[in-house]
Amino acid sequence: MYLFKKKDGSLTQAPETFDQNNPGWDELKDVEEVLLVSKVLIPQIKLVPKPVKPTQPEKKNELESKQAKKR
DSSP, rough: EEEEEEEOOEEEEETTTSSSSSTTTTTTTTTEEEEEEEOOOOOOOOOOOOOOOOOOHHHHHHHHHHHHOOO
């Protein structure tokens, strides 16, 4: 895939008729650079499970065990 970087800074996709070995100089009048895109990266989402939150009774047990250790 080829992209044309024009003199005004915009990027446009090269037409399918574009040939790198024999470019049409008429269509390259306002083009500053011809860029070759070899890879197209697609953003992906990583799914992560939610951490398990302790329930209220477990917290009470933890507090009781801490108080028992202090005694």
